[in-house]
Amino acid sequence: MNMNSTPIVHVIDDDLDLRLSLDSLLRSVGLKTVLHETVPDFAVFTTSDGPRCALVDVRLPGFSGLDFQDQLIMSEKSIPLIFMTGFGDIPMTVRAMKAGAVDFLPKPFRDQDLLDAVSRALEIDRQKRSRELEVSSLRARYEELSVREKEVMTLVASGFMNKQIAGRLSLSEVTVKIHRGSAMRKMNARTLADLIKMSEALKLNEK
Amino acid sequence: MSDGASLGYTGDQNLFRSLPMGIFRLSAKGAWELIAELTPSESHGEAIELSQNVSCTLGNACLITDANPSACALLRIENPATIAMAPVASVFPEDTLRLFADGLYRLFQGQKAIAYDGSLTIAGGGEHQVAFNLWQGESDVSPDDVYLSFWSISERISLEQTKDGLQSDLARSARISLLGEMTASIAHEVNQPLGTIVASAEAGLRWLSRDEPDIAEVQQLLERIAKNGKRAAGVITTMRALASNKKSERLPADINSVVEEAILLLRTDLAKRQITLRLDLSSNLPSVKADKTQILQVIVNLALNAAQAMSDGHAWNRTLCIRTRRGIADVAVEVEDSGPGIDAHVRERLFESFFSTKETGIGMGLAICRSIIEAHGSQIELQSTPHLGARFSFALPAEQVQTDG
Numbered sequence: 001m002n003m004n005s006t007p008i009v010h011v012i013d014d015d016l017d018l019r020l021s022l023d024s025l026l027r028s029v030g031l032k033t034v035l036h037e038t039v040p041d042f043a044v045f046t047t048s049d050g051p052r053c054a055l056v057d058v059r060l061p062g063f064s065g066l067d068f069q070d071q072l073i074m075s076e077k078s079i080p081l082i083f084m085t086g087f088g089d090i091p092m093t094v095r096a097m098k099a100g101a102v103d104f105l106p107k108p109f110r111d112q113d114l115l116d117a118v119s120r121a122l123e124i125d126r127q128k129r130s131r132e133l134e135v136s137s138l139r140a141r142y143e144e145l146s147v148r149e150k151e152v153m154t155l156v157a158s159g160f161m162n163k164q165i166a167g168r169l170s171l172s173e174v175t176v177k178i179h180r181g182s183a184m185r186k187m188n189a190r191t192l193a194d195l196i197k198m199s200e201a202l203k204l205n206e207k
Numbered sequence: 208m209s210d211g212a213s214l215g216y217t218g219d220q221n222l223f224r225s226l227p228m229g230i231f232r233l234s235a236k237g238a239w240e241l242i243a244e245l246t247p248s249e250s251h252g253e254a255i256e257l258s259q260n261v262s263c264t265l266g267n268a269c270l271i272t273d274a275n276p277s278a279c280a281l282l283r284i285e286n287p288a289t290i291a292m293a294p295v296a297s298v299f300p301e302d303t304l305r306l307f308a309d310g311l312y313r314l315f316q317g318q319k320a321i322a323y324d325g326s327l328t329i330a331g332g333g334e335h336q337v338a339f340n341l342w343q344g345e346s347d348v349s350p351d352d353v354y355l356s357f358w359s360i361s362e363r364i365s366l367e368q369t370k371d372g373l374q375s376d377l378a379r380s381a382r383i384s385l386l387g388e389m390t391a392s393i394a395h396e397v398n399q400p401l402g403t404i405v406a407s408a409e410a411g412l413r414w415l416s417r418d419e420p421d422i423a424e425v426q427q428l429l430e431r432i433a434k435n436g437k438r439a440a441g442v443i444t445t446m447r448a449l450a451s452n453k454k455s456e457r458l459p460a461d462i463n464s465v466v467e468e469a470i471l472l473l474r475t476d477l478a479k480r481q482i483t484l485r486l487d488l489s490s491n492l493p494s495v496k497a498d499k500t501q502i503l504q505v506i507v508n509l510a511l512n513a514a515q516a517m518s519d520g521h522a523w524n525r526t527l528c529i530r531t532r533r534g535i536a537d538v539a540v541e542v543e544d545s546g547p548g549i550d551a552h553v554r555e556r557l558f559e560s561f562f563s564t565k566e567t568g569i570g571m572g573l574a575i576c577r578s579i580i581e582a583h584g585s586q587i588e589l590q591s592t593p594h595l596g597a598r599f600s601f602a603l604p605a606e607q608v609q610t611d612g
Contacts (some may be wrong), residue, residue, distance in 0.1 A: 014478075017403045017431050024428055025410035059395075059478055084402075086395040086475070107402035111409035146403070 005050030007122045011074055011085065012036045012065070013057040022055065025111055026118070045079050053080040053102070053121035055114075058092045066092060069099050078128075080121035084109070094105045135201050141150060141187050149183040152176055156183075156192070157199030228358040229278030234294055235343075236351040237268035237310065244313045259301070262308035266296025269311070269353065281337075281359060283330050289379045295355070298328050307355075310341040314353065324360060374578060375455045381575045382449045382504050388511065394474035396442045399475075400435035407432045445471050446502050457503065457583075459494040459606045462502070462531050462538050469506040470529075476511065478529060480518040489528040495538050495603040497583055502603070505576045505587075506540065509599045512572065513544035516597070518549035537585075537605050543598040549591040557589070 009026050014037055015020050025032045034044070038060065045052060056065040065083060072078055083096045083104040093104045102124060103117040145153065148169075155165045162180070166173045188194040215447060241264060270292050279287050282298065290297070296304055303325030310321035321341040326334040337357040344352030385455045386393070412426040414421045466488060477484050510527060517525045522545055530541040549557065558577045573587075580587050580601045591597040 015399055015403065017435055018399065018406065020411055021403050021406035021428065021431060024424060025406055025413065028410050028413035028424075059475070086398050102276065107398050108405035109402070111406065111413070114406075 001079065006032045007050050007126075008032045008034060008052045009118055009122075010034050010036060010044070010052065010054040010079075012039060012054060012060065012068070013036070014038065014060055015057075022114075025114065029115060030116070039063045039065075045077060051119060051122045051125040053082060053125055055082050055084060055118070058083045058085045058089050058096060058104070066096060066099075069096060069101065080124045082114075082117045082121055110168070138187070138198055138202055142198075144186055145183055147181075149186070152179040152206045153183045153195065153199065156180060157196050159206055167197050223273075223275055226275060226356075227277055228336075228356050229281045230273075230275045230357075231278055231295065231298075231355040232272050232273040233269045233353045233355060234272050234351055235269050235353040237270075237312055238265050238353075239351065240314060241265060241268050242312060246315075251605070252539040260307070262305045263296060265308040265311055266299060266304045269295040271295055272352075273299075278357070281335060281357070282327060289330075292448075300326055300328055300334060303327070303399060303421060307339070307341070310339075311353070314341065314343050327357065335359055336364050338550040371455070374582065376452075378455075378501055378575050378579060379452050380505065381508075381572060382500070385508060385511070385572070386446065386449055389472055389476060389507075392474075393442065393446055393472060395475040396471065397439050400439040401434060402443075403435045404432050406441075408436075442471055447504070449504060449507070454502075455498045455582075457496045457498055460497050460502065461494050462492060462497075462498045462603065463488045463490075465499055465503050466506060466529055466531060466540070469503055469510060472507060473510050473514070477514055480514050480525065482514055482527050485526055485528040487528060489531050489533055492531060492533055492538050493605040495599065496606050497603050498579075501579045502583075504599070505579055506542065508572045508576050509542040513542055513597070515597075516546035516549075517544050524547050534602055534605075537602040539600055540601040541598055541600040543596060545596040547594040548595060549597050551588070554589065554591065558587070593609065 007200075009031050011019055011022050011033055012024070013022070016037070018055075019035050019037070023035055026033045036044075039056075056068060060068075065081075069081055072081070078100075080102045081096070081100075083093065083101050083107050085093050087103055096104060104119040105114060105117060108203040142150070142153075148171075151169060152165060155168065160168070161175045162173050166176045169176070171179075184190075184192075184195055186197055187195060189198060223232075227560050245261065271290050271294075272292070274284070274287055274290060280283075284290055295307070299307055306323045306325050310323065312485075313321055319342065322339065323341075324336070324338050326336050329335055340354075340356045342473070344350060344354065344356050402539065407428040411425045414424045414428070449472075450467075466486070470484070470486070474484075507530070510529065513527050514523075524545050524546045528541070528543040529610060530543070532538075532539045532541070558573050577587050583603055586602050587599055587601045589599055591599065
């Protein structure tokens with residue numbers, strides 16, 4: 001994954017002329033665009049490397065902008081959404097914002113408002129992506145651990161003392177310390193706090 | 208001529224005097240001779256085109272030989288002697304004179320009785336709208352006598368005008384309330400092109416202020432601005448047509464363009480209700496003679512009802528289909544939905560005034576649609592299948608009807 005790829009803005013509106021004007025506006029500030037007349041397949045969003053966001057008309061015929069948002073949330077393939085609304089779409093707007101839309105723009109909107117919202121959305125996606133990148137490298141390192149090291153790391157992160165872990169795993173306390181030390185080294189954790197944070201990011205937890 | 212005995216009347220004289228309708232007895236001797244002269248023998252049985260001059264000459268050749276008191280009263284003639292032996296042309300305005308001459312001609316051809324509506328000139332100015340009957344005296348007794356009876360229909364006409372006026376006021380108020388229902392949709396329809404215009408203009412400014420301005424890009428943006436300005440104006444024009452209170456008039460209209468105007472107003476509303484629109488418009492349709500505004504109103508009303516039926520009925524498949532087709536001598540319009548259909552008991556009362564199945568409806572929409580289509584000499588027909596939808600259709604007479612020979 002390349003964090004320096006050109007950001008891509010997906011424009012989803014059934015009105016061709018509006019789509020083309022937004023396309024021109026976004027290209028004028030050097031952004032890449034992909035235009036859609038109707039809600040696109042999710043695959044479209046997983047192929048790009050750089051940060052992305054989508055400008056969606058709240059009132060698309062057939063599969064609406066809100067339906068699209070619901071589906072994104074369900075599929076956990078989130079992408080920051082900016083809603084464009086026409087006249088009298090207040091209830092829809094409220095629903096969209098509650099469900100986590102970055103912003104909504106009542107038509108006709110100022111170009112600066114649009115570009116601000118887009119850069120905010122792209123920033124959100126960039127941060128989210130860097131977090132995801134971090135987690136995936138953590139996950140890769142975690143997979144390098146031996147079974148015992150994984151067990152010890154999980155129990156340490158869950159707040160057990162060495163002595164308790166030794167009891168649970170039927171090991172000597174010294175052996176636990178060795179596993180723990182090598183897990184910290186392999187995970188690149190300098191302190192116990194680091195290791196605990198990593199475990200949280202990896203969602204390791206011993207019930 | 209006030210002396211009944213001198214008129215050769217005996218038994219019927221009292222009736223002639225006392226009838227509440229006006230009657231003229233005319234001597235048509237001169238007129239018969241004229242018509243015989245004017246009509247070539249081979250053209251018997253076919254109508255001749257009566258020119259202004261011929262009508263005038265025939266009217267002058269018919270002399271009033273008697274008038275009953277009702278006739279004098281209606282025409283405000285104080286002294287009956289003043290019209291004795293006067294040409295009948297003197298009591299007719301031009302257009303009625305032509306109808307009279309045509310009637311005479313048809314009597315000459317053997318038709319028994321003629322009836323038409325026209326007007327009479329009142330002594331001292333003004334006109335009276337009257338219904339006429341024209342017949343000939345018995346052929347063996349007095350073939351030269353022609354009788355013209357008439358009675359006032361001013362009241363009937365003013366009632367009809369009042370009714371037409373009320374109907375058109377009612378239709379207009381329904382249009383206004385229809386517009387009210389569609390405010391959000393119309394505002395959106397205007398807003399959409401405005402959004403494009405603003406975004407295009409701002410994009411254009413950005414392209415121009417670059418180090419190397421992109422003229423081709425700006426040109427495209429300007430074209431889009433112009434196009435969308437016209438689009439917004441089109442919505443406003445259609446909306447104003449619906450709000451207008453101009454007198455109802457029948458002019459040749461292209462039904463497909465009326466459907467397209469209706470769509471202009473309905474598009475957003477349909478999108479909001481997640482309804483797919485299917486247009487099935489036949490090309491090369493003849494134009495229809497119709498009041499375009501009222502037909503627009505009917506189509507918008509039917510489509511809006513269909514849309515509401517589908518979204519209120521929570522229909523899963525929501526498709527609105529508007530179809531135009533050519534009939535033998537007419538053009539049919541169909542508005543079909545995929546809603547829940549219409550219950551039999553609702554169907555019976557569907558077109559009644561103040562009948563509504565909607566909580567907020569006042570129940571005038573369909574009643575007015577029906578009266579509009581009936582005023583166009585047609586009917587709204589309804590087909591409905593439970594759970595599959597309803598179809599409203601009506602046909603309007605085509606402007607140019609092809610005739611054989």
